[in-house]
Amino acid sequence: MIHKIGHRGAKGFLAENTLESFSKALDLGANAIELDVHVCATGEIVVIHDFTVDRTTNGFGEVHQLSLSELKKFRIEALYTIPLLEEVLDLVAGKCWVNVELKGHGTAEPVAGLIERYVNEKGWEYADFVVSSFQKEELKRIKKINPEIPIGVLTQASVEQAIHWADQLSAQAIHPHFSLLTEDNCKEAQAKGYAIFTWTVNEEDDIRRVKALGVEGIISDFPNRL
DSSP: OOEEEEETTTTTTSOTTSHHHHHHHHHTTOSEEEEEEEEOTTSOEEEOSSSBSTTTSSOOSBGGGSOHHHHHHOOBTTTBOOOBHHHHHHHHTTTOEEEEEEOSTTOHHHHHHHHHHHHHHSSOOGGGEEEEESOHHHHHHHHHHOTTSOEEEEESSOHHHHHHHHHHHTOSEEEEBGGGOOHHHHHHHHHTTOEEEEBOOOSHHHHHHHHHTTOSEEEESOGGGO
């Protein structure tokens, strides 16, 4: 079974990385969601892609310099708010697994702590999570804190490099851009035991191609197309 992973929720339908977008992804048949996290000035883990709020909200400034109360006052497309990672997990609990992408610096420790709490106190399993990043050091910290947390190596440059990092980090998955995938490098990754979760695949022809390569999961703005 190919995992249908909603990119920042259902980005093709509703504002990215909002509770409403994640809910829409589930309605459209996603059995996993992908989201991005930063740590704000008051220490909470917030779900937003960019290092600033400028593009996606009516506010301005760097996420790590703004408090949670300040961030919550901003509006996304005049309707939505920036969610906490906890709010997203509580929304999707028992309905899908979650790919947490570490965007901001210093996100590994609080994300690992939150995952541990959800596993120990709220009935989640480590297999309900994959923590991915382009940042090797953040992934190293996750593995050092808790080797049970599954990690995935993101790349938009080279599948071979992702496999190399995955070997070094004892990763469970690689997350290459779909344009990098070939029959050979997919077979190489899978022979080493790595799942392939590829992004961001929106067009029907591209979806057919990556499905034919036998990837384990597809990240898409349009999970209904998967």
